[in-house]
Amino acid sequence: MLKRVPSGAESASWPAFEAEVLPHADRLFRLALWFERNRTDAEDVVQDTMMQALRSFHRFRPGTNCRAWLVTILQRVVSNRRRSKGRSIVVSDPDDRLAHTVPFVPPVPQQLTYDALLASLRRLPLAFQEVIVLCDVEELSYKEAAEALAIPVGTVMSRLHRGRAQLRAELATAPAVASGRVER
Amino acid sequence: MNCRDFRDVADSFLSDELLTETNHEILQHLDTCPSCRAEMAIRRELRGSLQAAFDRAPDLQPPPDFAARLRERTRLAAADAGRDGSFSRRWLMLAAGVLLTAGLAGAIVRNRVTTPVDALARDAIGDHWNCALKNRKVRTPVPLEEAAQRFDSVYRVLLKAPPDEVSTPGGPVRVVDRHSCVFGTRRFGHVILEYRQHVVSLLVTTDDERPDGVALPPDVAPQLHGAAVSGLSVASVRGGRHAVLLVSDLDGRELTQLSTTVSVPVVNQLVSGLTRVAPTALATLDPSMVLDRLLRRGM
Numbered sequence: 359m360l361k362r363v364p365s366g367a368e369s370a371s372w373p374a375f376e377a378e379v380l381p382h383a384d385r386l387f388r389l390a391l392w393f394e395r396n397r398t399d400a401e402d403v404v405q406d407t408m409m410q411a412l413r414s415f416h417r418f419r420p421g422t423n424c425r426a427w428l429v430t431i432l433q434r435v436v437s438n439r440r441r442s443k444g445r446s447i448v449v450s451d452p453d454d455r456l457a458h459t460v461p462f463v464p465p466v467p468q469q470l471t472y473d474a475l476l477a478s479l480r481r482l483p484l485a486f487q488e489v490i491v492l493c494d495v496e497e498l499s500y501k502e503a504a505e506a507l508a509i510p511v512g513t514v515m516s517r518l519h520r521g522r523a524q525l526r527a528e529l530a531t532a533p534a535v536a537s538g539r540v541e542r
Numbered sequence: 543m544n545c546r547d548f549r550d551v552a553d554s555f556l557s558d559e560l561l562t563e564t565n566h567e568i569l570q571h572l573d574t575c576p577s578c579r580a581e582m583a584i585r586r587e588l589r590g591s592l593q594a595a596f597d598r599a600p601d602l603q604p605p606p607d608f609a610a611r612l613r614e615r616t617r618l619a620a621a622d623a624g625r626d627g628s629f630s631r632r633w634l635m636l637a638a639g640v641l642l643t644a645g646l647a648g649a650i651v652r653n654r655v656t657t658p659v660d661a662l663a664r665d666a667i668g669d670h671w672n673c674a675l676k677n678r679k680v681r682t683p684v685p686l687e688e689a690a691q692r693f694d695s696v697y698r699v700l701l702k703a704p705p706d707e708v709s710t711p712g713g714p715v716r717v718v719d720r721h722s723c724v725f726g727t728r729r730f731g732h733v734i735l736e737y738r739q740h741v742v743s744l745l746v747t748t749d750d751e752r753p754d755g756v757a758l759p760p761d762v763a764p765q766l767h768g769a770a771v772s773g774l775s776v777a778s779v780r781g782g783r784h785a786v787l788l789v790s791d792l793d794g795r796e797l798t799q800l801s802t803t804v805s806v807p808v809v810n811q812l813v814s815g816l817t818r819v820a821p822t823a824l825a826t827l828d829p830s831m832v833l834d835r836l837l838r839r840g841m
């Protein structure tokens with residue numbers, strides 16, 4: 359017989375969980391899909407994230423950044439999946455690699471589609487994508503992103519600086535939009 | 543503050559990561575530097591565009607029913623945990639235990655079934671294995687209400703039948719999950735149950751053997767399909783245009799008893815939801831086929 363473990367996964371906590379956590383489902387899916395690149399895997403990641411969130415909901419402090427809390431759990435799920443699939447992400451210190459390649463900050467093209475923007479982001483090293491997505495898209499603080507990625511805050515800041523510069527460089531070479539329609 | 547300093551901290555300013563004094567310095571610099579003001583606008587717009595791209599890019603959007611399905615699954619998990627402890631760990635232990643005792647070395651797929659069970663039971667075993675035990679789904683399960691609208695209205699019955707908990711002589715049977723899923727080319731309505739530490743699947747699917755266009759009265763007793771396949775048995779109850787199959791590693795006798803308690807009420811509900819067979823249809827029934835069904839039911 360399993361010892362009963364204090365858990366957020368009790369029916370009394372369900373209304374709070376439903377109100378606080380579930381509204382983030384779609385956003386978590388987009389994040390998971392960005393990193394997993396597969397819709398079925400993204401659904402599995404979000405489901406695992408929600409189940410872990412349910413189990414540890416008693417540890418979540420109301421009033422704090424729920425999305426950051428969930429993103430931290432999601433990043434852990436993604437990281438564990440990568441490890442179990444034997445996918446080791448070799449970060450060949452992109453900070454050094456990029457030190458010489460971005461001498462200036464190029465202008466962003468006037469006409470920019472979502473596809474071009476996301477394609478440019480996709481061309482960045484994964485380590486840069488991670489910090490840009492967490493900080494600029496999900497609006498996590500540097501500290502929250504550092505905790506989610508299990509790296510120092512200084513590394514987050516460094517990768518953000520380099521990553522944003524490289525993104526601008528990628529965007530400068532993105533194909534122009536013939537229709538002139540800008541999706542902003 | 544000069545322009546170089548500004549460019550170093552501009553993004554941190556946008557992320558609200560700087561001290562108040564530094565923010566003041568930046569604002570003072572922007573007041574006097576049109577070039578840096580333009581750069582700030584570009585960075586702010588780029589960040590907004592990234593957020594908009596993630597929010598609106600069609601390729602990144604979840605399926606329309608995703609949030610609803612997730613809600614249902616977590617609600618069931620929360621309800622189950624509320625009854626008797628940590629759901630996820632218990633569920634995983636149940637499934638893991640069954641996998642070990644069943645002694646299955648590899649996935650049970652249709653081509654590896656070697657004993658003479660019919661195609662229906664074989665698919666049921668495959669779905670139980672892949673979906674309930676291994677949680678390895680080729681296609682994402684569909685909520686029952688959506689499946690009822692898209693594929694077959696009978697799936698709606700499984701929203702409430704069987705009830706979340708059913709008392710049996712052997713102990714309670716509890717519902718763990720309800721959804722519609724696919725094995726091979728066959729779609730099932732699937733209710734995953736827990737009974738005496740065993741994982742049991744109740745599966746509803748169209749009955750391949752039914753005469754075309756005719757809804758037959760329900761079976762009064764379950765039938766056991768062939769010998770157990772690698773530790774898994776199937777008991778079926780047919781009625782109307784569907785079959786309700788119960789799959790588990792329980793022994794055949796206990797599975798049949800459980801099917802009487804759990805599956806027969808379900809098939810009765812399925813049949814009661816059908817339009818009554820018109821008299822003209824009755825007149826065209828082949829009497830020998832009806833007799834065959836009665837004989838198979840042991841009457």
